[in-house]
Amino acid sequence: MRTTLTEAELAARWSICPKTLQRWRAEQCGPKYLKLGRKVQYTLAAVENYEKPTRAEKNHRSREIFYLLQTGLIDDEHH
Secondary structure, three states, X not given: OOOEEEHHHHHHHHOOOHHHHHHHHHOOOOOOOEEEOOEEEEEHHHHHHHHOOOOOOXXXXXXXXXXXXXXXXXXXXXX
């Protein structure tokens, strides 16, 4: 069983564009990731922890955006 997801796999899991994950990394938002050379990997533990709804974490803005994208209140192209 794999314990990591690629950028493409995580984007598909969350139904978002991979560019959103790239932007989040540049803004130091989103789930923690590992980068080896050009390869980006997200551990399942980090993804599942990020998916847990907690307001006290630093990533509140990203969680809010994620919620808005998931509910269709905004679309990925305009964010």
